[in-house]
Amino acid sequence: MEKLIIEKSNGARGVIFNGVKDVSSLLDKKHLRKQEPNLPQVSEFDVVRHFTNLSRLNFCLDTHFYPLGSCTMKYNPKSYDVLCSLENFSCLHPLTPATNAQGTLELIYKFEELLKGITGLSSWTLQPSAGAHGEFTGALIAKTYHKKDKNRTEIIVPDTAHGTNPATAAMCGFKVVNIKSNAHGRVDLEELKKVLGPKTAMVMLTLPNTAGLFERDILEISKLVHAAGALLYMDGANLNALIGLVKPVDMGVDIMHINLHKTLAAPHGGGGPGAGAVGVRKGLEELLPLGRVLFDGQKYTLLTKSKKSIGQVKSFWGNIAIVIRAYAYLRQFDGKTLGNIARNAVLNANYVRVKLKNYFPAFFDEVCMHECVLTIAKDMPNLKALYVAKRLLDLGYHAPTIYFPLIVPQALMVEPTETESKQTLDGFIEAMKQIFEEAKKDISMLEHAPHKTEIGVIDEVLAAREPNLKW
Numbered sequence: 245m246e247k248l249i250i251e252k253s254n255g256a257r258g259v260i261f262n263g264v265k266d267v268s269s270l271l272d273k274k275h276l277r278k279q280e281p282n283l284p285q286v287s288e289f290d291v292v293r294h295f296t297n298l299s300r301l302n303f304c305l306d307t308h309f310y311p312l313g314s315c316t317m318k319y320n321p322k323s324y325d326v327l328c329s330l331e332n333f334s335c336l337h338p339l340t341p342a343t344n345a346q347g348t349l350e351l352i353y354k355f356e357e358l359l360k361g362i363t364g365l366s367s368w369t370l371q372p373s374a375g376a377h378g379e380f381t382g383a384l385i386a387k388t389y390h391k392k393d394k395n396r397t398e399i400i401v402p403d404t405a406h407g408t409n410p411a412t413a414a415m416c417g418f419k420v421v422n423i424k425s426n427a428h429g430r431v432d433l434e435e436l437k438k439v440l441g442p443k444t445a446m447v448m449l450t451l452p453n454t455a456g457l458f459e460r461d462i463l464e465i466s467k468l469v470h471a472a473g474a475l476l477y478m479d480g481a482n483l484n485a486l487i488g489l490v491k492p493v494d495m496g497v498d499i500m501h502i503n504l505h506k507t508l509a510a511p512h513g514g515g516g517p518g519a520g521a522v523g524v525r526k527g528l529e530e531l532l533p534l535g536r537v538l539f540d541g542q543k544y545t546l547l548t549k550s551k552k553s554i555g556q557v558k559s560f561w562g563n564i565a566i567v568i569r570a571y572a573y574l575r576q577f578d579g580k581t582l583g584n585i586a587r588n589a590v591l592n593a594n595y596v597r598v599k600l601k602n603y604f605p606a607f608f609d610e611v612c613m614h615e616c617v618l619t620i621a622k623d624m625p626n627l628k629a630l631y632v633a634k635r636l637l638d639l640g641y642h643a644p645t646i647y648f649p650l651i652v653p654q655a656l657m658v659e660p661t662e663t664e665s666k667q668t669l670d671g672f673i674e675a676m677k678q679i680f681e682e683a684k685k686d687i688s689m690l691e692h693a694p695h696k697t698e699i700g701v702i703d704e705v706l707a708a709r710e711p712n713l714k715w
Contacts, residue, residue: 327572372519378522402425405479449462456657505566592669618655631679
């Protein structure tokens with residue numbers, strides 16, 4: 245056994261056996277316990293069972309169907325985790341010189357090349373930490389692009405956009421101009437024409453939009469935007485419905501972000517980590533954040549100086565593990581397979597929509613894309629989306645997103661994605677039907693749901709006014 249004695253400047257001595265410190269010997273006595281903690285003596289089985297049972301209280305993909313309509317992809321291969329854990333990736337210091345980080349820089353460069361292939365956009369940056377951070381980067385690019393035209397102070401955002409779009413525009417100092425959708429849940433061209441003009445810097449579209457619908461007039465929209473001298477931004481958080489089927493550049497998109505944690509097989513549980521890669525069309529490359537990876541045919545280097553760049557938006561590629569997963573995903577599947585994946589995402593959403601038509605009708609009753617936005621039938625005025633969401637927990641399903649998008653009353657946004665089987669979807673559909681029948685018989689039972697979870701109904705008003713912040 246190797247023994248090493250170390251001495252601190254205050255005279256305290258510590259002992260290390262085989263690399264493990266006896267930390268108590270390095271601390272002043274006043275900070276040490278006077279007696280051993282009173283911990284229960286339990287077997288290893290008891291410990292393992294305790295934490296295993298705790299984990300089962302969570303609703304997660306490993307245990308339940310997750311119909312949440314959000315920017316969270318459901319396909320997270322365990323094998324990709326092994327790749328992210330490879331020492332040369334996971335232990336690389338962010339200040340490592342480019343000459344000693346050739347493998348990581350090569351992966352970044354090749355991944356950006358793959359993104360160019362599926363989108364048609366000219367150049368990419370992987371710096372942004374998440375979708376909203378990608379939007380922020382895109383808005384800064386638009387601001388820099390229009391820097392000689394001080395009148396370009398507005399960004400137009402439809403009411404079917406992600407809520408982060410107007411917030412991002414405001415953070416970048418733009419005036420947000422909201423436009424209402426038409427009766428079909430899409431951009432109203434006449435409304436767009438009214439607000440487009442010399443003050444417009446950019447139009448931000450979520451495509452497909454938050455109602456789960458594709459903008460049929462996208463080519464006309466891009467034509468109008470460009471004729472006004474503005475840029476067209478695509479919030480690509482819902483790209484999983486289009487990947488392999490259409491390239492954003494062919495729709496006139498100038499700038500877009502992709503949520504790697506939504507479309508390209510990276511987990512995003514608990515709010516992070518994510519990654520919001522940003523791409524631009526030809527002519528805007530020099531505006532991208534600094535730190536771009538270049539390749540001269542022999543070695544990879546980092547571009548760190550540019551007068552036109554917006555500068556860095558993040559210190560390093562801190563979420564490189566997300567990039568590795570996304571790269572593996574695009575290497576695993578070719579364009580044809582990606583197209584089939586998108587088709588399956590659309591198929592599953594429409595299967596749920598049609599099967600629940602007589603129970604929870606879609607607010608826009610037509611073919612949707614990756615998600616269907618359901619609502620409460622008009623003849624069930626006492627039933628609330630919240631009741632449905634909480635009752636689903638009793639029946640073994642994570643709740644869908646509710647009350648969003650805001651243009652849909654009592655919204656239930658269901659996104660099954662391409663990964664779920666018909667059997668799983670049928671089980672969810674039957675659970676929704678059961679809730680519908682329960683609502684007709686005894687609405688109070690739903691009001692007090694969930695009944696089977698560890699924590700039942702809480703007093704939401706009291707919780708908001710007097711939050712219990714103690715551990």
